Amino acid sequence: MSGQVPLLSVRDLHVTYAAAERPVPAVRGVDIELEVGETLGLAGESGCGKSSLAGALLRLLPGGTEVTGEVLLDGEDVLTMKPGRLRAVRWTDLAIVFQGALHTLNPVQRVGDQIGEAIRLHSKGTSHAKVRERVGELLELVGLPARRARDYPHQLSGGQRQRVLIGLALACEPRLLIADEPTTALDVMVQAQVLRLLEDLQERFGLATIFITHDLSTLASVCRRLAVMYAGRIVEQGPSHDVFAAPTHPYTRALAGAFPVIGDQAFRMAPAGLPGDPPDPRHLPEGCPFHPRCPAAVETCSSVPVELWPAGPGRAAACIHAPGSPVPA
Amino acid sequence: MSAEGNGALLEVSGLKVEFPGRHGTARAVDGVDFTMKSGEIVALVGESGCGKTTLARSIMGLQRPLAGEVRVRGETLRYGRRALRDHRRSAQMIFQDPTGALNARQTIYEAVAEGVRIHRLPGNEEEVVAEGLSRAGLRPPERFFTRYPYEISGGQRQRVIIAGAMVLNPSLLVADEPVSSLDASIRGEILALMLKLVRETQIGILVVTHDLGLAWNVADRVAVMYLGRIVEEGPTEEILSSPRHPYTRALLSVVPEIAQMEQQILSGEAPDPTRIPSGCRFHPRCPLVESGKAAELGIEERCRTEDPVELPACHAVR
Numbered sequence: 001m002s003g004q005v006p007l008l009s010v011r012d013l014h015v016t017y018a019a020a021e022r023p024v025p026a027v028r029g030v031d032i033e034l035e036v037g038e039t040l041g042l043a044g045e046s047g048c049g050k051s052s053l054a055g056a057l058l059r060l061l062p063g064g065t066e067v068t069g070e071v072l073l074d075g076e077d078v079l080t081m082k083p084g085r086l087r088a089v090r091w092t093d094l095a096i097v098f099q100g101a102l103h104t105l106n107p108v109q110r111v112g113d114q115i116g117e118a119i120r121l122h123s124k125g126t127s128h129a130k131v132r133e134r135v136g137e138l139l140e141l142v143g144l145p146a147r148r149a150r151d152y153p154h155q156l157s158g159g160q161r162q163r164v165l166i167g168l169a170l171a172c173e174p175r176l177l178i179a180d181e182p183t184t185a186l187d188v189m190v191q192a193q194v195l196r197l198l199e200d201l202q203e204r205f206g207l208a209t210i211f212i213t214h215d216l217s218t219l220a221s222v223c224r225r226l227a228v229m230y231a232g233r234i235v236e237q238g239p240s241h242d243v244f245a246a247p248t249h250p251y252t253r254a255l256a257g258a259f260p261v262i263g264d265q266a267f268r269m270a271p272a273g274l275p276g277d278p279p280d281p282r283h284l285p286e287g288c289p290f291h292p293r294c295p296a297a298v299e300t301c302s303s304v305p306v307e308l309w310p311a312g313p314g315r316a317a318a319c320i321h322a323p324g325s326p327v328p329a
Numbered sequence: 330m331s332a333e334g335n336g337a338l339l340e341v342s343g344l345k346v347e348f349p350g351r352h353g354t355a356r357a358v359d360g361v362d363f364t365m366k367s368g369e370i371v372a373l374v375g376e377s378g379c380g381k382t383t384l385a386r387s388i389m390g391l392q393r394p395l396a397g398e399v400r401v402r403g404e405t406l407r408y409g410r411r412a413l414r415d416h417r418r419s420a421q422m423i424f425q426d427p428t429g430a431l432n433a434r435q436t437i438y439e440a441v442a443e444g445v446r447i448h449r450l451p452g453n454e455e456e457v458v459a460e461g462l463s464r465a466g467l468r469p470p471e472r473f474f475t476r477y478p479y480e481i482s483g484g485q486r487q488r489v490i491i492a493g494a495m496v497l498n499p500s501l502l503v504a505d506e507p508v509s510s511l512d513a514s515i516r517g518e519i520l521a522l523m524l525k526l527v528r529e530t531q532i533g534i535l536v537v538t539h540d541l542g543l544a545w546n547v548a549d550r551v552a553v554m555y556l557g558r559i560v561e562e563g564p565t566e567e568i569l570s571s572p573r574h575p576y577t578r579a580l581l582s583v584v585p586e587i588a589q590m591e592q593q594i595l596s597g598e599a600p601d602p603t604r605i606p607s608g609c610r611f612h613p614r615c616p617l618v619e620s621g622k623a624a625e626l627g628i629e630e631r632c633r634t635e636d637p638v639e640l641p642a643c644h645a646v647r
Contacts, residue, residue, distance in 0.1 A: 045512040046483070156379070185379045188539050190480050191593045192583035214513045221585040258513035260542045262584060269524065271546040273517025277482045 005075045007208050008034040008057075008176055012071035015052045015061065021212065022282050026052040028232035030069075030286035037206035041219030041240055043255060047278050050212050053229075054178050057210075058096055059086060073176070095163075095169035099181035104165055105153040108216070111164045112139070112149025118171040140165040159190030160281065173205070180212045195222050216252075217259040218228060220244035227290055228252045231279055231289040234308060238315030248317040250296045288319070296321060300328075339388065339501055340365045343397035346383050357383040358394070359557030365550070367500065368646055369530040370523065372544035372565070374580070374609055375554035377473040380602065384554070385503050385537045389422050401501060419544040421494035425506040427486035431478040437462070438474040441493045448497055461496035462528075465489070484515035491522065498530075505537045520547050553577045556606055556610045557602055560640040574641040575580050576615050608633040609644065617645055 015027035025050040034040055046051045055061045057071055059078060071078040073093055081089065095157055096106055106114055115138055116131045126134075136146030142163040151160055162182060163221035166222040169177055179198065183191040200206050211223055219226055219240060228251065247253040254274040261269030276293040279285055285292055291301035299319060310324030311317040320327040344534065346358040357380045363451070367370045375381045378416065384447040388399055390413050399406040406416055424430050431440055432579055441458045450457060462470035465488040478486055487507065494502060504523070508516040523534055523577045524547055544551050544565055552562040561574040579593040597612045611633045612618050623629040628644040637644055 045514060126588075153575040188541075188580060188583055189376055189595055192592065192595075196594060215585075216513070217585040255513050258517050260546050261580070262541060262545045267542075267545060268566070271520035271524070271545065273521060274514035274521075275518065277484065 006023040006033045006035045006075040007038075007074065008032065009070070009072040011070040011072065013053065013056060013269050014067070015056050015203075016066040017048070017052075018064040018066070018109060019282075025231055026281055027056065029155070030229075030232075030234055032210075032234075034176070034190075034208050034210065037082075037202060038225070039202060039209045039211060039324070041223030041226045042210060042212045042229060043216050043219055043226065043252075045214050045255075045278055045283070049232040049281075050229050051180055053301075054096065054180050054212055056211070057178060058090060058094055060096075076162070088122070091118060091172040091173055091174060094176050094178070095172070095174040096178040096180065097165050099183045099184050104310055105161060107153050108149055111156070112151075112189045113147070114172050115164070115168050116167060122172045131192070133210055134171075139164070140172060141170065141201075142167040143193070157190075159186055159193065160192075161193055162186060163197070165199040166194070166201075170201070170207075173253075176199075176208045178210045178212070181214075183218070184213060184215075190219075198222065213260060214255070215259060216244060216255045228255065228294070231284060232251075232281060233289075233318065235290065235306075235319070236311070236315075236317040237308070238312065242312070247321045248315065248322050250294050250321075251290050252317075254295075336366060337364045337400075338369075339535070340390065340400040340403075341384075341397070342400075344387060344394050344578070345396040346380075347395050348393055350603060356557050357602050358387065358607055359602075359605065359636065361397070361557070361559055363559060363562075364533065365393065365533050366617075367533050368527055369550065370527055370534045370536060370548045371552060371554050372548035372551045373535060373537045373554060374539060374541060374544060376539060376580075378602065379554045380557040381506055381537045381554050385422070385505055388429050388501075388511050388535070389420055389503055390416050392424075414448075418497050418500040418533075419499050419548075420503065421497060421499040421505055422503045423487075423494055426510050427490050428482065428619060430490055431486060433478055435511065436474065436482070437467075437478070438487050440478075440489055441496060444493055444497050450497070452535055453605055457496050458492075461492040462489070464495060465492035466518075467492065471476040476488070482515075483511055484518060487511060487515075487519050488522065491519075491526075495526065495532075497531075499533060501528075501530055503535045503537070504534060506539075507536065508543065509538070509540065517546075518639045523547060537601060541569060541581060551642065553580070555601060556605055558610065558642065559640065560611065560643070573646050574611075574643050575615050575642075575645070576611050579616065608635055609642070611643075617643075 010030060013030045016023040017026055030053060033090055042050050053248040056067050066318055067079060112135045113133045117132055119131050120126060135149050139146050139148055144160060183194050202209060211219060213219060223240050226236045226243045227237040230251050236252045244256055245257050257272035274293055279289055287302045287304055288306045291297045304327050306318040308316040308318050309322045311322040341363040343357055344361045348355045348357055361384055368620045373381050381584055383392060387394050393408055399481055401419055420612055431542045442460050443455055443456050445454055459470040462473055467473050467488050508519050527534060548565045551565050551568040552559050555576050561577050572581055579595050582590040582593045593616050606613050617623045618632055623632050626645055
């Protein structure tokens with residue numbers, strides 16, 4: 001199903017939050033393309049702009065936030081849609097799953113009714129029986145018995161609630177799902193269950209997914225492509241296995257090293273971290289924003305601006321050490 | 330390794346903790362025997378609800394056990410006020426969320442000095458605090474004295490917590506998920522700090538976690554807990570390279586990097602401590618029972634009826 005127009009095409013996206021002293025540029029020019037059924041992993045740490053990016057795609061950011069660039073969904077710009085059209089697109093084309101499953105569900109409403117509400121709002125006139133049937137189907141799809149529709153959120157465990165949220169996100173058969181840290185608060189075993197569910201949904205329905213987390217190893221195992229963000233920009237991207245196995249950007253290398261490979265002696269009694277903290281988006285360092293923390297930094301790094309340069313087949317990295325960098329290191 | 334007489338830093342024997350509830354009594358810790366030595370990092374791993382945090386809390390004296398006892402350096406933990414205060418000087422605990430653990434309206438200096446005052450440590454308070462901060466990697470320490478928690482990063486906050494614990498010169502540090510709320514790059518820094526402290530001070534650290542990678546990164550030994558019991562225990566390399574208990578194997582198989590292992594995703598979540606199954610407590614979720622392997626080995630009946638006590642707690646191993 002590879003038409004001319006990709007399912008999602010983000011061009012030069014900027015997100016700037018209004019603040020008393022000085023505006024905060026959280027996303028500073030991001031480009032993303034996603035085909036039908038494709039999965040993209042977006043990695044990065046707190047404050048790198050990954051959640052702001054997700055929020056911008058659905059226009060969920062607080063009022064007063066400046067969002068520029070284009071978010072083309074089937075060629076249509078989400079950023080300029082009229083409210084009515086936007087409401088129709090959310091849920092039916094684009095849906096999002098957040099991390100805090102505890103707080104997203106309404107505690108005093110049965111979970112089945114919450115899913116049913118989404119269905120009724122988006123296809124008015126659906127009969128009660130039909131809605132109930134669809135709710136049951138959705139719950140079973142995410143691996144819960146249909147009778148759980150009668151439960152309140154507090155009667156479900158964390159993993160079950162996360163499943164309900166995924167079911168809710170899928171209620172109107174979206175084509176693109178954005179999963180923002182969907183498994184971070186969950187236990188290892190439940191995390192594996194949820195990841196397998198997402199993989200299964202991609203295969204069965206051709207659902208495209210943008211998967212956001214700081215755990216690079218999780219992304220490498222579920223996503224075909226990987227993009228790493230730092231200080232509001234993508235600093236490396238490419239096929240996930242290549243990026244994870246042989247990172248080009250020193251930041252990606254640090255992220256990959258943070259999660260040890262069990263059994264690999266290189267990690268035994270040798271936790272790897274990255275000294276320093278991410279930069280304040282209001283006061284970004286000159287040149288490459290990563291240079292103050294970079295173990296491979298040379299003098300040029302503090303003055304020459306970097307951009308995504310070619311770094312092997314299907315890969316790019318914003319580092320002057322990248323193979324395709326025009327700047328002599 | 331079992332208890333080495335008087336050399337053990339921590340000995341837990343026959344420990345049971347129960348919580349009464351509307352739907353029956355939860356046997357959160359259901360008979361745990363466990364020892365560790367000074368200068369050792371032990372990872373206590375298991376799913377949510379397996380009782381690992383309750384076990385940690387009873388080691389700290391924050392939870393009174395129904396049966397069994399906790400000994401630190403041969404001395405049995407008692408629950409009088411004085412005894413508990415002394416215990417909490419030699420055993421310190423740090424938690425998952427450093428932001429919640431710090432008082433937002435207290436400076437870093439006050440946060441670290443609090444323990445020093447409570448326990449009336451001798452010496453110049455300012456020097457003690459400064460040394461604690463710099464040992465935890467916050468240098469120069471004076472720069473942090475007048476700062477508030479919101480002015481420093483998450484990783485620095487966890488360092489402040491560690492400094493506050495270490496100024497009391499404890500012999501045991503219990504760390505409950507110390508890095509799971511931290512970013513990837515900071516995680517390694519905090520783990521490296523823990524390794525450094527063990528080497529410098531011969532403290533023993535018990536890390537409660539669900540993260541097996543963390544165990545590979547820093548732990549000398551691993552103890553795997555399931556439904557209130559330790560089911561397998563041993564040196565980290567042995568347990569993580571050739572696990573013998575099917576539960577340990579399943580936990581390992583879902584770690585994303587271990588591609589060569591076939592994933593064994595156990596269905597459901599950690600079961601209910603108010604209804605611990607008879608026989609082997611793992612049998613309703615055990616891949617050996619489900620696949621018929623247990624029947625083949627002729628042990629299925631025992632799995633359903635007989636509680637395995639020796640470690641690894643699995644009938645198929647023997």
